[in-house]
Amino acid sequence: MAGHSKWANIKHRKGAQDAIRGKIFAKFSKEIMVAAAKGGGDIDTNPALRMVVSKARAKSMPKANIEKAIAKATGASKEGIDFKEVIYSGTLAGGVNFLVICLTDNMNRVSANVQSLFKKAGGQIGKQGSIPYVFDQKGILEIEKSLVDEEELMLFALENGADDFKSENEFYEIYSSPSNFLELKNAIDKKYGFEYKTAEVTYIPNQEIQLDKEKTQKLLEHLEKFEDDDDIQEVFHNMDLSVVLEND
Incomplete structure (x- = not known):
């Protein structure tokens, strides 16, 4: 889950795609359990759950997996209630920034692991919880161009709270503030x-x-090594990947 899909499309992972998908779905399950344990299992009354379920569905997570995660969190065991979100950031070679979002039930473990990962990458870890100024938090919807006329969709999106609209390769990208995302x-x-x-x-x-x-x-x-850690949900970066996309 390397952040925005245009970066996740980079074929930098090795191994079977099924194994990769399984790990991604496991991380979605954890996020779903946390949201459901805190706010209940009804997506109509739990905006946080509705947000993560929409994200999981967009990445083709099976309905059965989503329902299983919600059931675990809202059952007697209340799985997910002990997980806490923690954010790390750091600077690597050439001034590249990594923003690391974690969900963990063991703060000592995740702290040690993330510090080790930054050290092995030759990076300098920043203050826990800080968001580097090079990142903006945005809602994003990506829609295949073949599904709808560009001008029609752009006008509708802007009328309903979108901040920006872009046409990129095979997709339209619609951006909004986080607060307007679900309404849009x-x-x-x-x-x-x-x-x-x-x-x-x-x-x-x-x-x-x-x-x-x-x-x-x-x-x-x-x-990849950051993403492989079970406590790490997502990693965002500000690398320009055009140099590795040229021959894709």
């Missing part, structure tokens, strides 16, 4: 009923760092 998505759902490529509130870099191909690939290898 609900309006688009009601009118069009789209299947989204991406539907989430995420962190997007407002400036990117361009390195040479070798250094970029090396940092992507370190990114």
Whole structure:
């Protein structure tokens, strides 16, 4: 779950896709359990749960997996209630920033692991909980271009709270403030009923760092190691990946 899908599309992972999907779904399950344990299992009355379920559905998480996670959190065991969110950030080679979002039931473990990961990557960890200024938190919806006319969708989105609209390759990208995201998505759902490529509130870099191909690939290898940690939910970065996309 390397943040925005345009970065997640980079084929920097090794191994079977099923194993990767399984790990991603396991992390979604944890996030769903946390939201359901705190606010209840009804997505109509629990905005946090509705948000993470929309994100999981956009990444093709099976309905049965979503329902199982909610059931675990709202049952007698209340799984997920002990997990806490903690945020780390740090600077790596060439001024690249990593923003690391964790959900953990063991603060000592996650602290030690994240510090070790930054050290092995040659990075300098920042103050816990700080969000680097190079990231903006935005709601984003990605929709296949073949599904709707561009001007029609753009006008509708802007009329319903979108801040920006972009046409990128095969997709339209609709941006909003985090506070407007669910209202905007609900309006688009009601009118069009789209299947989204991406539907989430995420962190997007407002400036990117361009390195040479070798250094970029090396940092992507370190990114994989961060993502493989069970306590780490998502990792955002501000690398310009055009150098590794040129031959894709």
